[in-house]
Amino acid sequence: MQLTILGCYAATPRTFTNPTSQVLEINNRLFLIDCGEGTQVQLRKNKVKFSAINHIFISHLHGDHFYGLIGLISTFNLLSRNNPLTVYGPVGIKEIIKLQLKLSNSWPQYDLQFVELSSNQSEVIFEDDKVLVKTIPLKHRVYTNGFLFQEKTKERKLNIDKVQEYEVEKCYYQNIKNGKDITLEDGRIIANAELTFDPPSPKSYAFCSDTMYNESIIPIINEVDVLYHETTFLDSEEHLAEKTMHSTAKEAARIAKQANVKQLVLGHYSTRYDSIELFKQEAQTVFENVLLADDGAEFQF
Amino acid sequence: MQLTILGCYAATPRTFTNPTSQVLEINNRLFLIDCGEGTQVQLRKNKVKFSAINHIFISHLHGDHFYGLIGLISTFNLLSRNNPLTVYGPVGIKEIIKLQLKLSNSWPQYDLQFVELSSNQSEVIFEDDKVLVKTIPLKHRVYTNGFLFQEKTKERKLNIDKVQEYEVEKCYYQNIKNGKDITLEDGRIIANAELTFDPPSPKSYAFCSDTMYNESIIPIINEVDVLYHETTFLDSEEHLAEKTMHSTAKEAARIAKQANVKQLVLGHYSTRYDSIELFKQEAQTVFENVLLADDGAEFQF
Numbered sequence: 001m002q003l004t005i006l007g008c009y010a011a012t013p014r015t016f017t018n019p020t021s022q023v024l025e026i027n028n029r030l031f032l033i034d035c036g037e038g039t040q041v042q043l044r045k046n047k048v049k050f051s052a053i054n055h056i057f058i059s060h061l062h063g064d065h066f067y068g069l070i071g072l073i074s075t076f077n078l079l080s081r082n083n084p085l086t087v088y089g090p091v092g093i094k095e096i097i098k099l100q101l102k103l104s105n106s107w108p109q110y111d112l113q114f115v116e117l118s119s120n121q122s123e124v125i126f127e128d129d130k131v132l133v134k135t136i137p138l139k140h141r142v143y144t145n146g147f148l149f150q151e152k153t154k155e156r157k158l159n160i161d162k163v164q165e166y167e168v169e170k171c172y173y174q175n176i177k178n179g180k181d182i183t184l185e186d187g188r189i190i191a192n193a194e195l196t197f198d199p200p201s202p203k204s205y206a207f208c209s210d211t212m213y214n215e216s217i218i219p220i221i222n223e224v225d226v227l228y229h230e231t232t233f234l235d236s237e238e239h240l241a242e243k244t245m246h247s248t249a250k251e252a253a254r255i256a257k258q259a260n261v262k263q264l265v266l267g268h269y270s271t272r273y274d275s276i277e278l279f280k281q282e283a284q285t286v287f288e289n290v291l292l293a294d295d296g297a298e299f300q301f
Numbered sequence: 302m303q304l305t306i307l308g309c310y311a312a313t314p315r316t317f318t319n320p321t322s323q324v325l326e327i328n329n330r331l332f333l334i335d336c337g338e339g340t341q342v343q344l345r346k347n348k349v350k351f352s353a354i355n356h357i358f359i360s361h362l363h364g365d366h367f368y369g370l371i372g373l374i375s376t377f378n379l380l381s382r383n384n385p386l387t388v389y390g391p392v393g394i395k396e397i398i399k400l401q402l403k404l405s406n407s408w409p410q411y412d413l414q415f416v417e418l419s420s421n422q423s424e425v426i427f428e429d430d431k432v433l434v435k436t437i438p439l440k441h442r443v444y445t446n447g448f449l450f451q452e453k454t455k456e457r458k459l460n461i462d463k464v465q466e467y468e469v470e471k472c473y474y475q476n477i478k479n480g481k482d483i484t485l486e487d488g489r490i491i492a493n494a495e496l497t498f499d500p501p502s503p504k505s506y507a508f509c510s511d512t513m514y515n516e517s518i519i520p521i522i523n524e525v526d527v528l529y530h531e532t533t534f535l536d537s538e539e540h541l542a543e544k545t546m547h548s549t550a551k552e553a554a555r556i557a558k559q560a561n562v563k564q565l566v567l568g569h570y571s572t573r574y575d576s577i578e579l580f581k582q583e584a585q586t587v588f589e590n591v592l593l594a595d596d597g598a599e600f601q602f
Contacts, residue, residue: 012376015345037372038339044316061404063375067368071338074364075313092404099400103362103393105443142406 001026001151001203001301005228006042008267008293010091010210010232011244012062013037017271018295019064019106022228023048024205027130027151032056033207039068040075046296050079055126057133058089059209060144066093077108084111088125088133090143091116117145122220136220138211140245148220151202162195205300206261209268212241213251218259226301227261228293230268231279237270249279253286263301267293302327302452302504302602304527307548308342309568309594311533311547312365314339318572319596320365323529324349325506328431328452333357334508340369341376347597349382356427358434359390360510361445362597367394371401378409385412389426391444392417394462423521437521441546447510451522452503463496504602507562510569513542514552514572519560527602528562529594531569532580538571550580554587564602568594 002025019036023046032039045048047198058066066089074199076085085108087093095112101107115125117135126133129152136146155177163173168182176182182190206221209230221227232246241248247255249266256264264287266279273279276292283290291299303326308319310495320337324347331353333340338568339453344351359367367390377386386409388523395415402408416426418436427434430453456478464474469483477483483491507522510531522528533547542549548556550567557565565588574580584591591599 011379013339013342013372015342037369038314038342041314041316041339061401063372063401063405067372067375068338071314071364071368074368090404092400096401097406099393100362100364100397102392103397103443104364107364142404269532301529 001207001225003205003228003265003299003301004046005267005293005295005297005299006046007036008037008269009295009297010268010270012045013064014271016040016295019067020059020137020209020268021068021297022207022293023053024149024207026149026203027154027262028203029128029131030054031133031149033147034059034065034209035072036064037067037071040072040245042295044070046298050076051081051083054085056085056087057147057207057209058251059138059146060140061090061092061096062140062142062210065210070097071092073097073101073108073112074104074106075109075138077106081108081110084113086113086115090145091118102276118143122148128200134220136208136217138208138217139214140212144210146208148206148224150202150204153166153202154199156192156199159195159197166190166195168195205301208255210246212245213247213255214220215255215258217296218255221255221259221261223259224261225257225260226263226265226299228265228267229255231266231283232268232270234273234278234282239273249253249282250286253283253290256283256289257287262291263291265291265293265299302526304506304529304566304600304602305349305355306345306348306596306598306600307340307347308596309570310596311569311571314365315572317596319343320368321360321569322369322512323508323594324354325450325508326360326385327450328384328455328506330429330432331355332434332450335360335366335510336368336370336491338368338372341373341597344373347463347599351377352382355384355386357388358448358508359388359394360439360447360508361441361443362393362397363443363511366511368432370394371398374398374402374409374413375405375407377411381548382409382411387414387416390418391446392419396521399574406421419444420522423449437507437509437518439509439518440515441511441513442513445511447508447512447518449505449525450506454503455500457493457497457500460496460498460513467496469492469496480573495566495591506602509556511547513546514548514556516556517557519556522556522560522562525558525562527566527600528557528560529565529566529568530556532567532584533571534570535574535579535583538573551587554591557584558588564590564592566592566594566600
């Protein structure tokens with residue numbers, strides 16, 4: 001699982017900081033999450049193949065999370081994209097994009113689909129044989145979702161020595177990987193456990209930006225491998241966090257601790273602070289495993 | 302008159318090139334012309350004061366000329382702007398911006414006005430005591446205007462030696478600058494020409510991007526000091542210029558020559574060429590005074 005941070009600063013794009021966008025590669029699937037202004041340039045800088053992006057998830061309709069979307073959709077068209085593209089986001093996103101494409105007389109030649117979200121309950125919005133994506137309803141000034149990405153249980157790993165010992169034919173290998181027992185020609189039944197090793201445990205990633213401190217997400221993100229949680233402010237500006245419905249570093253860490261996640265990644269920093277290290281220091285007073293997102297950073301999990 | 306190029310490349314923002322946007326300072330007025338994605342970052346890099354921007358002119362609704370507008374309008378709001386802002390652009394621009402502000406629940410606290418354009422005739426769209434702005438109807442794939450910025454005739458310059466010689470009181474100076482003659486206490490009339498020097502001749506700037514070769518603009522831009530004209534392609538790609546309704550360097554130069562402008566500035570380059578010097582070389586086979594726009598360049602005229 002690899003997470004590439006394209007931008008992780010709050011509010012406005014600046015000379016050296018970018019608004020929210022990130023790329024998650026999980027179980028051989030690639031997802032773009034949020035798309036602030038400048039995302040297409042950040043994709044180029046980080047050498048992400050445009051053609052690999054087939055699903056874009058937009059958390060909410062504040063500009064620092066989606067103003068780069070129309071440009072990316074248009075650029076895909078200029079690059080003669082053929083793959084279908086699906087955009088998942090709050091109700092209204094389809095109207096915004098369609099209006100601009102209509103007025104610029106440049107409807108894409110590729111298949112552009114929208115999945116508009118309005119539920120306040122967690123729901124599955126994407127599923128294939130490798131990955132499942134659920135919403136994480138958040139509390140912010142406008143309708144907002146985080147997203148939980150879960151690898152599906154992987155197939156079991158063949159114990160090659162054992163299957164060769166029992167002279168199992170290759171055409172049965174897939175069944176064995178799927179967990180089936182095997183009946184040999186002499187009638188003996190060999191339990192799957194003897195022929196396979198456990199698969200690597202499926203990984204999970206939860207993206208939560210933007211939100212105020214909200215314990216109701218804990219059951220949804222319980223025990224995820226990696227939680228990205230916003231922390232716009234430090235505890236010293238808790239009053240601003242409350243007013244703007246954002247979180248402090250300490251609050252993000254409290255969510256991580258209660259949800260028993262393995263790793264917390266912080267981001268969505270206000271640019272008012274001298275160093276983002278301050279966020280890490282504050283969070284670690286509550287929860288130990290803290291990483292700091294920064295524009296261009298790549299994390300392997 | 303100062304022209305700052307924020308971006309001058311065609312189609313999409315890239316790692317080292319920006320879509321169209323420029324700042325014109327003329328007769329102590331400042332205007333932002335077009336606003337591709339990334340313009341607010343380019344404004345910061347070029348140290349243009351956000352608060353000095355009160356009028357934004359959008360030529361047409363292709364993304365590389367206006368996708369940065371919504372972000373800039375939002376950022377103005379986050380920066381607690383108070384000044385009114387007026388946006389001039391094709392019909393539809395108001396709907397695009399209003400829809401996004403509505404859905405993000407962030408209507409600006411400052412006064413945001415739109416002047417929507419739909420005429421195919423040149424018309425005055427801005428006028429104060431210093432500057433007049435007219436549209437230049439262009440021919441492109443969607444409704445497009447260039448903009449002509451004209452200084453108004455400046456006041457005459459006092460000949461201080463002469464006014465002191467005639468002991469003219471200071472309260473009459475403004476009348477003299479405005480071209481009035483003076484009657485002295487002894488009844489003598491002193492002609493204004495004796496008391497003043499000619500003012501510097503008023504400057505003019507014409508912005509023409511995007512457009513196919515279009516001789517009908519020549520009467521409008523006749524004898525301007527500076528003509529910015531797009532040149533997306535070289536003559537070798539004339540077929541693409543024709544197909545996409547853009548201009549070649551040679552065509553831009555032919556317009557400059559026929560309109561008898563003093564200075565041609567080229568921009569809106571396709572990124573397919575190895576060097577933008579090629580555009581200058583080609584244009585100079587037709588018209589001598591050619592400058593190349595480039596992102597971050599500042600020109601004094």
